[in-house]
Amino acid sequence: MHNFQFVKPTTVADAVAALEHDGAQALSGGQTLIPTMKQRLAAPEVLVSLTGIDAMKGVCKGDGGLHIGAATPHAVVAREAAAYYPALAHLAGHIGDPAVRSRGTIGGSLANNDPSACYPSAVLASDAVVVTNKRQIAADDYFQGLFSTALQLGEIITEIRFPIPERAAYVKFDQPASRFALVGVFVAKFAGGVRVAVTGAGEEGVFRWKEAEAALSAGFHMAAIEDLAPPKQRMIGDLHGTPEYRAQMVKVMTKRAVGAA
Amino acid sequence: MTKVSMTVNGKAVSRETEGRTLLVQFLRDGMGLTGTHVGCDTSQCGACVVHVDGVPVKSCTVFAADVAGGHVTTIEGMANADGTMGRLQQAFQDCHGLQCGFCTPGMVMSAAALLAVNPTPTEAEIRAGLEGNICRCTGYHNIVRAVMQASGQASAAVAAE
Amino acid sequence: MPKDGGIGASTKRREDVRFLTGKGRYTDDINIRGQAYAHFVRSDMAHGILNSIDTAAAEAMPGVIKVFTAADLAGVGGIPTGWQVTDRHGKPMQEPKHPVLAEGKVRHVGDPIAVVVAETLDQARDAAEMLDIDITELPAVVDMRAALAEGAPKVHDDLTSNLCYDWGFVEENKAAVDAAFASAAHVVSLDLVNNRLVANPMEPRVAVGDFEDHSGNSTLYTTSQNPHVIRLLMGAFVLGIPESKLRVVAPDVGGGFGSKIYHYAEEAFVTFAAKQLKRPVKWTSTRSEAFMSDAHGRDHVTKIELALDADHNFTALRTDTYANMGAYLSTFAPCIPTWLHGTLMAGNYKTPLIYVNVKAVFTNTVPVDAYRGAGRPEATFQLERLVDKAARQLGVSPVELRRKNFIKPDQFPYQTPVAVVYDTGNYDATMDKLLELSDHAGFAARRAESAARGKWRGFGVASYIEACGIAPSNLVGQLGARAGLYESATVRVNATGSITIFTGSHSHGQGHETTFAQVVSEMIGIDAGQVEIVHGDTSNTPMGMGTYGSRSLAVGGSAMVKALNKVINKAKKIAGHLLEASDEDIVLKDGKFTVAGTDKSVDWSGVTLAAYVPHNYPLDSLEPGLEETAFYDPSNFTYPAGAYGCEVEVDPETGKVTVLAFTAADDFGNVVNPMIVEGQVHGGLAQGIGQALLENCAYDAEGQLLSASFMDYAMPRADDLPMFKVDHSCVTPCTHNPLGVKGCGEAGAIGSPPALVNAVIDAIHGAGRTDVTHINMPLTPARVWSALN
Structure with missing residues (x-):
């Protein structure tokens, strides 16, 4: 990979300042960025590690629900969110593999917004708030398509605030090689209704399956899905599954998530 | 080049490294600890797993500078104190x-x-x-x-x- | 009571200690003072005209020593092919040049175009981005049938077409086979694909070239299964270096599975460049590079047909196969779909008439060569899928249809209609063992239990036979091999009685250091700790052909036994002299020479010391010293065989197949170390299950590699596999080698794919979907789901 200057600030302010350099790029756990840099598909001149900022780490119960520091590794979320939000902890505990979960962070995953990543589905289904150094962004506004988010240049995610649903579950159907989600569905039932977010399948990244939300809000049981047509979103077609297959799997996984919730 | 210090298998070490130096390169090329291997470049195979501060990490997917000050254990550090296998x-x-x-x-x-x-x-x-x-x-x-x-x-x- | 040493003991592996403590010495662990680093610049197009390469900007980059292109390799020969196949019309195969660096054209994604050599690897890579390479893209041929169509783009302009050869076997039988089909009571046919695979040993390839200016000696350290073969091919055909000036070392090698047999361009390059630049040059493959530069495996498209009489006896078999060669002929490539495939089409059955047609095709893809099993998995898959389909079509039990047509124990040696003679076997015995171990009787209840959970359970069997222990040199010579396939060993008995074995075999995971020592320990009666096994260095081992084709023990072990017998014979003469008895009366047992019927004896070490301190020694009739070399050329292949059973569950909603149980009953003849044999079977099963369920090396229509990393090429992981049941208690010892051993390295990968696919089809039929008669591997969830919907 190309060489770069490595900096590791300990405060958000210092990180923001460091990111003002031309060619600066934030590094969180690096589990996607570093392989990309090895392929020379990314070549930052300054790499700003966020893993030294203690204020961006940790899981705690707050008034907005569960607050998770953006630089908290998946393994920590899996362990520490379990008592408050088991479905989210389960999701975190099945991202990648144990070594990836030691390094990879929730903020890094959301900033990258890989169409097959797990976390975006939890954030969207939970109607979570993405907190940055500048503002608070509602989940519905945050995800803007493939690898695309509402984040502006130099903006850093500092925290994610998850409202805790009455019932929820995430069911992931693995892509057999990478173990990313071929289709992943997060179902969250709140007093005010049900949200269903789908990752892995859509050509534009994570999306809400609104027909399923309506059906499940009317009656939260597996049978509610049975007669629905698969979602209308354009689906990914690749070596591992056709768009038709993915569309069908969205239905199957949604049903299973409802069963598991 | 910046100086990166860490503890590897209980021993304090310090080396001049580039920003892009991966932990696995620090260990293999810098310290001659060739027990840690590189089997892929997409963070999938796990041949490079070491422990950093007690948790498993793919040393090919972390920069040496990012674990400065940390405690690293490699396969060379897994034997018993008397040198027999753990x-x-x-x-x-x-x-x-x-x-x-x-x-x-x-x-x-x-x-x-x-x-x-x-x-x-x-x-x-x-x-x-x-x-x-x-x-x-x-x-x-x-x-x-x-x-x-x-x-x-x-x-x-x-x-x- | 199991033995704790010698033949038959599950001796723990001595090599493990270094591997488990991080002290293994793999090629990438070798760094020579002053070494430079080579980075290969490879084609990202499948097919194109290489107009020009401007290296000036790259050469001006920091740390760059030199940028090499084909123009810098004047006098360097092409990478040779080790086999010559003659086609059904008596014509030799078409054999294009395989240059070390692309000359005039690029022919597959990954084809090396240039090499940047620099002080550091990062500098070499940085400079590579400055190369100005002008390529005019050409249409690529990827599909084999399309490659043979009139007017298809030609991979090699100097060949008449993309057809390497059109092979018929046995050509003289063709008419009789066709006649048998015309009069058959039943004909069953199947179209199938044997999916392209990437071997992916966990250690990527590495090559380090070194050159000693004052002596003119070159050394290559390389990740090879056969350093002597590399020395011969590279020295004689590519670089023109005599063996005496060239040393090839393959130290600890992290798996091979066939992909490290071949002589590769990178090996020749670093050896050449080290000499040119007068400094060591190192190249380490990345995994991404491995996907486009290691030879791939399999990739056959086949139509197979079986003729049966009214009593369900097999009367004839006919196959029509397209075999992908890729863009160039790799070292063994031409023989894989022919002599390692056609000769196995009889399987375990007494089918009297067989005709095999194979069209080998050049395409704009990575060269294809042997991968674990090499030709035999392709043969077994076709046959065992077809027999299973026949049973379903005829409404009979797949097990019983197999049994009815098995060659029976009293029929050995058995001459098949496809040239080979099976020396021994008992196929009913392994089938019985399989059904017992897999609790076949309890399957119906298990199926019902799955059904209650909405899952479809299936059980599939496959028989297999393979030919390994390659190979009789005079036979393979007639078939087109350009090398002998013997093996060698030198037994050096040291003065105090310890023994050093130098073997031409090579261990890259098989455990020779342990098992070969067990054989020596058994034969001499000394502790295995007194025995050291040396392999992998042409400077100290006798010329040997290396390790592949499950040949190490059957051929390399036999050479060692032969050399040990020479040693023992000489030692008996020395003992006879010391004991004042005829050497014919001397018996060696438990490390002691005794005069038969007396208590007169001398220890092994007494004799070995006398050999090197010949003060009391028959110098008039016997040379001092105790060191013997033997070369062993087998008189036949060995024929491991067995029966495999797979139990799966299919999730009809997703198409996901879960392997619940896998049982293997093998006949490997005699076994030296059961623990290691079982480990070999486990590994083979994982690769076979991987082929059937997960692995697929895929290209798009433009020749771009879609599965170019572990992100898209699905390797079997721990949670993809069950615990295995393996058994090797059915033993018919090989009749023609001294240990009675057959070879166990490839069996698992040969027998498992059809067992798994048969199990999935059984599950689907069990659920009433008898319309689904075949699904091509790998049986991914998406493919199974598509077959069902």
Whole structure:
């Protein structure tokens, strides 16, 4: 990979300042960025590690629900969110593999917004708030398509605030090689209704399956899905599954998530 | 070049490194600790797993500078104080849990990390715990047995035997 | 009571200690003072005209020593092919040049175009981005049938077409086979694909070239299964270096599975460049590079047909196969779909008439060569899928249809209609053992239990036979091999009685250091700790052909036994002299020479010391010293065989197949170390299950590699596999080698794919979907789901 200057600030302010350099790029756990840099598909001149900022780490119960520091590794979320939000902890505990979960962070995953990543589905289904150094962004506004988010240049995610649903579950159907989600569905039932977010399948990244939300809000049981047509979103077609297959799997996984919730 | 210091297998070390120097390069090229291997470039195979501050990490997917000040343990640091193989290493030999030996260091490090958080894992938990380590030789059968043995469960708990 | 040493003992592996403590010495662990680093610049197009390469900007980059292109390799020969196949019309195969660096054209994604050599690897890579390479893209041929169509783009302009050869076997039988089909009571046919695979040993390839200016000696350290073969091919055909000036070392090697047999361009390059630049040059493959530069495996498209009489006896078999060669002929490539495939089409059955047609095709893809099993998995898959389909079509039990047509124990040696003679076997015995171990009787209950959970359970069997222990040199010579396939060993008995064995075999995971020592220990009666096994260095081992084709023990072990017998014969003469008895009366047992019927004896070490301190020694009739070399050329292949059973569950909603149980009953003849044999079977099963369920090396229509990393090429992981049941208690010892051993390295990968696919089809039929008769591998969830919907 190309060489770069490595900096590791300990405060958000210092990180923001460091990111003002031309060619600066934030590094969180690096589990996607570093392989990309090895392929020379990314070549930052300054790499700003966020893993030294203690204020961006940790899981705690707050008034907005569960607050998770953006630089908290998946393994920590899996362990520490379990008592408050088991479905989210389960999701975190099945991202990648144990070594990836030691390094990879929730903020890094959301900033990258890989169409097959797990976390975006939890954030969207939970109607979570993405907190940055500048503002608070509602989940519905945050995800803007493939690898695309509402984040502006130099903006850093500092925290994610998850409202805790009455019932929820995430069911992931693995892509057999990478173990990313071929289709992943997060179902969250709140007093005010049900949200269903789908990752892995859509050509534009994570999306809400609104027909399923309506059906499940009317009656939260597996049978509610049975007669629905698969979602209308354009689906990914690749070596591992056709768009038709993915569309069908969205239905199957949604049903299973409802069963598991 | 910046100076990066860390503790490796209990020994304080310090080296001039580039920003792009990966932890695995720091260990292999810088320190001559060639027990940690590189088997892929997409963070999938796990041949490079070491422990950083007690948790398993793919050393090919972390910059040396990012773990400055940390405590790193590699396969070279897994033996007993008297130089004999540790319990997990011995179990791998007893159970024929390795063939070509290339994935073995990473496999041992991941297994050790699993046992640290789950001292008596089931067969399914062992297989899940080793999801990030690819072995092309053993079919994993004897690796599972080795981890069982090291956890004091003999192989009795392994279903098919 | 199991033995704790010698033949038959599950001795723990001595090599494990270094691997488990991080002290293994793999090629990438070798760094020579002053070494430079080579980075290969490879084609990202499948097919194109290489117009020009401007290296000036790259050469001006920091740390760059030199940028090499084909123009810098004047006098360097092409990478040779080790086999010559003659086609059904008596014509030799078409054999294009395989240059070390692309000359005039690029022919596959990954084809090396240039090499940047620099002080550091990062500098070499940085400079590579400055190369100005002008390529005019050409249409690529990827599909084999399309490659043979009239007017298809030609991979090699100097060949008449993309057809390497059109092979018929046995050509003289063709008419009789066709006649048998015309009069058959039943004909069953199947179209199938044997999916392209990437071997992916966990250690990527590495090559380090070194050159000693004052002596003119070159050394290559390389990740090879056969250093002597590399020395011969590279020295004689590519670089023109005599063996005496060239040393090839393959130290600890992290798996091979066939992909490290071949002589590769990178090996020749670093050896050449080290000499040119007068400094060591190192190249380490990345995994991404391995996907486009290691030879791939399999990739056959086949139509197979079986003729049966009214009593369900097989009367004839006919196959029509397209075999992908890729863009160039790799070292063994031409023989894989022919002599390692056609000769196995009889399987375990007494089918009297067989005709095999194979069209080998050049395409704009990575060269294809042997991968674990090499030709035999392709043969077994076709046959065992077809027999299973026949049973379903005829409404009979797949097990019983196999049994009815098995060659029976009293029929050995058995001459098949496809040239080979099976020396021994008992196929019913392994089938019985399989059904017992897999609790076939309890399957119906298990199926019902799955059904209650909405899952479809299936059980599939496959028989297999393979030919390994390659190979009789005079036979393979007639078939087109350009090398002998013997093996060698030198037994050096040291003065105090310890023994050093130098073997031409090579261990890259198989455990020779342990098993070969067990054989020596058994034969001499000394502790295995007194025996050291040396392999992998052409400077100290006798010329040997290396390790592949499950040949190490059957051929390499036999050479060692032969050399040990020479040693023992000489030692008996020395003992006879010391004991004042005829050497014919001397018996060696438990490390002691005794005069038969007396208590007069001398220890092994007494004799070995006398050999090197010949003060009391028959110098008039016997040379001092105790060191013997033997070359062993087998008189036949060995024929391991067995029966495999797979139990799966299919999730009809997703198409996901879960392997619940896998049982292997093998006949490997005699076994030296059961623990290691079982480990070999486990590994083979994982690769076979991987082929059937997960692995697929895929190209798009433009020749771009879609599965170019572990992100898209699904390797079997721990949670993809069950615990295995393996058994090798059915033993019919090989009749023609001294240990009675057959070879166990490839069996698992040969027998398992059809067993798994048969199990999935059984599950689907069990659920009433008898319309689904075949699904091509790998049986991914998406493919199974598509077959069902």
